[in-house]
Structure formats: structure tokens, C-alpha cells
Amino acid sequence: MQGKCGLFFTTYEGEAQVFQSGFQKLVIGLFLVLLCVAPLILNTHQTSIMNLIFISVIGAVSLNLLTGVCGQISLGHGAFIGVGAYAAGQCSLHGVPFPLAILTGGLITAMVGMVFGVPSLRLKGIYLAIATLAAQLVLEYVFLHGGALTGGSNGLLLDPPSLLGFSFDSEGRMYFLLLFFAAASLLMVTNIMRSKYGRAFVSIRDFYLSAEIVGVNLFWYKLIAFGVSSFLAGVAGGLWGHYTGYISAEQFNIGLSISYLAMIIIGGLGSVLGSVFGAVFIVLLPEVLNALANTLSAFLPDISQYIVALREGVFGLVLILFLIFEPEGLAHRWRLVKAYWKLYPFAH
Amino acid sequence: MEYYLQLIVNGLVVGSIYSLVALGFVVIYKATKVVNFAQGELVMVGAYVCFALTVQFNIPFIWAFLLTLAFSVLLGLAIERMVLRPLIGEEHISVIMVTVGMSSVLKSLVQLFWGTQIKVYPQVLPTEPVVIAGLPVAPVYIAAFILSAVLFAIFSVFFKYSRTGIAMRATAFDQQAAQSMGIGIKNIFAMSWCIACIVSAVGGVILGNINGINSHIGHLGLKVFPAVILGGLDSLLGAALGGLIIGVLENVCDGAARQFLGLGGFREVAAFIVLVVILMIKPYGLFGTKEIERV
Numbered sequence: 160m161q162g163k164c165g166l167f168f169t170t171y172e173g174e175a176q177v178f179q180s181g182f183q184k185l186v187i188g189l190f191l192v193l194l195c196v197a198p199l200i201l202n203t204h205q206t207s208i209m210n211l212i213f214i215s216v217i218g219a220v221s222l223n224l225l226t227g228v229c230g231q232i233s234l235g236h237g238a239f240i241g242v243g244a245y246a247a248g249q250c251s252l253h254g255v256p257f258p259l260a261i262l263t264g265g266l267i268t269a270m271v272g273m274v275f276g277v278p279s280l281r282l283k284g285i286y287l288a289i290a291t292l293a294a295q296l297v298l299e300y301v302f303l304h305g306g307a308l309t310g311g312s313n314g315l316l317l318d319p320p321s322l323l324g325f326s327f328d329s330e331g332r333m334y335f336l337l338l339f340f341a342a343a344s345l346l347m348v349t350n351i352m353r354s355k356y357g358r359a360f361v362s363i364r365d366f367y368l369s370a371e372i373v374g375v376n377l378f379w380y381k382l383i384a385f386g387v388s389s390f391l392a393g394v395a396g397g398l399w400g401h402y403t404g405y406i407s408a409e410q411f412n413i414g415l416s417i418s419y420l421a422m423i424i425i426g427g428l429g430s431v432l433g434s435v436f437g438a439v440f441i442v443l444l445p446e447v448l449n450a451l452a453n454t455l456s457a458f459l460p461d462i463s464q465y466i467v468a469l470r471e472g473v474f475g476l477v478l479i480l481f482l483i484f485e486p487e488g489l490a491h492r493w494r495l496v497k498a499y500w501k502l503y504p505f506a507h
Numbered sequence: 508m509e510y511y512l513q514l515i516v517n518g519l520v521v522g523s524i525y526s527l528v529a530l531g532f533v534v535i536y537k538a539t540k541v542v543n544f545a546q547g548e549l550v551m552v553g554a555y556v557c558f559a560l561t562v563q564f565n566i567p568f569i570w571a572f573l574l575t576l577a578f579s580v581l582l583g584l585a586i587e588r589m590v591l592r593p594l595i596g597e598e599h600i601s602v603i604m605v606t607v608g609m610s611s612v613l614k615s616l617v618q619l620f621w622g623t624q625i626k627v628y629p630q631v632l633p634t635e636p637v638v639i640a641g642l643p644v645a646p647v648y649i650a651a652f653i654l655s656a657v658l659f660a661i662f663s664v665f666f667k668y669s670r671t672g673i674a675m676r677a678t679a680f681d682q683q684a685a686q687s688m689g690i691g692i693k694n695i696f697a698m699s700w701c702i703a704c705i706v707s708a709v710g711g712v713i714l715g716n717i718n719g720i721n722s723h724i725g726h727l728g729l730k731v732f733p734a735v736i737l738g739g740l741d742s743l744l745g746a747a748l749g750g751l752i753i754g755v756l757e758n759v760c761d762g763a764a765r766q767f768l769g770l771g772g773f774r775e776v777a778a779f780i781v782l783v784v785i786l787m788i789k790p791y792g793l794f795g796t797k798e799i800e801r802v
Contacts, residue, residue, distance in 0.1 A: 232600050284599045285542045289732050290786050293779040300776040424604055472615025478608035482601050483593045
């Protein structure tokens, strides 16, 4: 654990704490307060962006647990999110209360994820990536041809979620619901990572043979990684479906899987904070591009249509540049900035 | 029965294009251990460049085709130098994602220049179908099949007998040993990207002559994965056979699903269901090298 300068541990409990210093707790607390008052200041559009960020944070942190921490590349995460959306949506449509629907969606996704995680015992690296790619395409086909279960190409229409008679029918109300789920997922993954399971995952990622030699049951732990990760993906999907009120197959295509992978790479593989950075970055990227297009179109009227065509290209370019120049992601940069200020004004 | 025969013939033609794209994929994987998710986009770029040269610049088709190949060489060099070389030695996921990023860049560039509408090549070959074994087959299909067969023959000979080909195989087998024998690894990497771009461009031009092109051709790249996994990631023969098998398989499955189950669009997933089964039974494919691990 990295402690602050001048921070000494006298107990094991102290060392194992999530938030180690009073200052850190204060900063996190202030940040939470800021997040809670934010919807009072932000307008509806900005609140909706925040909501998208919260959902993406859940998805990104779940993929980071699987790919960043356990080293199992998944190109099917978008489809897993879709499974959660459909499962939770069907539960809601059949009158299951909202929290239970989200939970059921998560559990069903966990089961689907574990089924597609079974090949991970025999397959590694690129072979596993292609197997999960197959999972993505097969699930997409099921979404589109699932009949009454998925609504086929018409999709499913959902009402806004309600809890004990209180309906989350506006952006501002959804904000708090999603904030709660995002914070809970982050806490959950942080805690998994410092438990026995997290250490087992890291050992599998670093070298599977030595992990097996020290007694990590590879199959079991890989399956758990797929299960937990898919569970959170399902929760993200269920929330996404209830938030937008409409679920259709094309929302969960391979592009979604790729943008989640981009989030964890840009944010930082294997880092909870990195998942947050990545989600913020990828959600804000199109918004920034739109703003840029609006500003530029005052001078060059034709530019906006090009910007639309270039959006995907900019996404790809950002991904390439990050991989070449900042392969450890924004979380690493954040650590460097902190280290800089810790030592300031002395360079060493 | 004739219905299925027709399906098989069509499958062989589509499969021969898969084989070409798979060939590019295998060449890159063999020499550099890079899994190229942008293979379909390389096909698309080749197809559009040739289209632009023939239609927009009015260059005769055969010259346009040769110029496209020259352009592909430059593209391959540029990709290897700018994108892949900085990532030598990085993890699987980084290399995969950099090719994914490259595919979006290429796709958006093509959309920027040519839009998303479908473009049709001018007719190069006669349209009158030729009857083979009682089945009408368009000449462009036959040309496609023959062209891929010829390319495969050329590359098989190249890898087996030419100095460069042998150097490439040596690099694939053991990079350090090859380097210590005086083989320039970087040149080999560049060359494998050039070859991949060339065969993809040929595939793209053929595809354009069959169906016309739009910016979704890149989707073809995904179809290559079942083909190369079936054949074995690092086997040229595997790429050829895998492409043909997958082409036939998905056509027949699609036809059968349409006829018996009334399911549309089964073509998209049939190959991938087969892929999962292959991965479970024979993870290294029909002709792939087994990686043996000892502790």
C-alpha cells in the first residue's frame, strides 16, 4: 500500500483500511458532498451526462476487474451489459420491484458470463479474446431474434424505476439512484481487490503457472472473475435499460464492448480509480467534440458534418495515442502528479 | 438439392475472399504475433482506393489495380512504422486495442472521403453467367476464385523457396535466433504488413466487383477469425482451407436455417458458433502450431 509521507502504520488493521489518512477521508467526503449538490447547479443536459458517466463507471470497473485485474480479455462485455438490460427489463415488465429486478438481472448475467467464461480454462490471451468475441456476436443475434423475450427488433419499452411509490422519473432523481449504484460498485470492487480473491486474480494475471503452484485453483477463480464481472455488467445494463426506458439490440453491439475496453485502457488497467477516469473521458469525448463542432461551425459552416464522420476516427486516434504514449493510463498520470506535489519543490 | 449446390458454390466464392483476408491475417500473426483486428478495414481501404482510381480518375481498371497494390505497400509500411513498432513487446490487450483503434480511424477516413453510400464498380468482366455442372455461375465469381488460388500459390512458393520468405519463417519461429543470424527483424515486420495490405486490397477489389462497396465492408474482418482459428492462427494452408470451409458452412447453415427454421440472418453467427466448438475441442485449429508449456 502506498501511504502518505509521514504516515506510519502501527496496526495491521490500519494498513488494510481503504481510506488511510484523515485527509484522504476528508477529501473523499468533500467530493461526495460536491457530487450530491451537483444536480442543483447542473442543468438537465449536464445531469444526463453525469448519469451516463455513472452507468459507464459501473461497466468499466466491472470489465477492469476481469481484464485489468484478472487478465482475461473480454470482447463480449457489451453483450453482457445487454443481457443485464434485457433480464432486468423483463423482470420489471412482469412486476418485480426495481431493486430485485436489478439484482435478478445481475445474477442472470453472471450465469451467462460464467457459461462464456468456461472456455477460459483452456484458452489464453488472444484465443480467449476471440472466444468472447464469438459470445458477443452470438448474444447479439439472440437479442435480435429472441422473440417475446427480447422484443426482437422492436426492443423493450420500460417505465422509469420506482421505489416504495417514489418514481425516479427525472434526470435529477435518476442521478442519485445511479450515484448510489456507482459508488457501491466502486466500493465492492475495491474490497474484492484487497481480499483473497483479488490477490488470486492478480496472481493469475501475472503468471498463471506460479499462481497454480501456490495453490490458486485457476478454473474456479477465473470463473469467479467472469461471474462477478458479469454481475456488475448486468447491474449496469439493468440501470441503463431503466434509465433510457428503451432497450434494443443495436445498443449492445461490438462497439460498446470496444468502448468499455477503451475506457479501462485509457483510465488504467487494473485500477479502480482508472476505471472512473476512463469512463469520464470516454463519455465526455463526444460532448467535447460536439462543443468543438458548434464553435467551429460559426467560422466554417460545413465542418460539423465532417466532425460527425470523424467522431469514430477521433475515438480510434485517442486510443492509439494513449497506447503509444501513455500505456499505463490516466491513473498512472494521476499518481505521477500526486508524487510531484508530495516532493515539491524538490525533484527527488 | 440444387438449392444446396448453389449455396455451396456461392460459399466457395465468398470463402475464397475470406481465405485471402485470412492470409493477410496469418502473415502478420506468423511474423509478428500481432492479432490484427483491422484486417477488414484494410480490405475496405483497398476497395475504395481502386474504386476512386477507376471511377473518379478514369484510370483503366488494370492500371488502377496495380496502383492500388502500390498504395497498399505504402499503407502497410506506414502502419507498421507509426502504430505497431512503438508497441513491440507490449501485452496482448494493448496490441489488440491498437489495431481496433486503427480500424476506427481507417473507417472514419473512408467515410470522410467517400461517404456511406454504396458504390458500384464499373463492369470489368462479362455479366453473362457461365454454366458449370448445370449451375449458372457469374464470371466474376470464377475470376475471384482463380485469383485467390493464384495468390495462394504465389505466396506458398514465396514462403517456401525465396530468401525473404525463409527469413520471414525464421523470424516467426524464433525472433532472437533469426536476429542473431543477421535477419533484420524490423524489415520482416514491415514486409509482413505490406503483404497483408496487398492481399486484403486484392480481396477488396474482388468484393467490389461482386457486390459493390460501402463502408461496412470492414465487418468482413470479423469473419476472418473463425476461418483462421479453424485453420490454425499461424498456418497458410489453414487460412486457405479455413476460409473456404467457413464460407461454405455459413452459406449452407444460413440456407438450412431459412428453409427449416424460418430464421433470417443466421449467416452472421453460424461461423461463430462453430468457432466456439472448435476452440473447445481443438484450440490450435487444424494446422496450427501447438504451444507446449513445461514447468
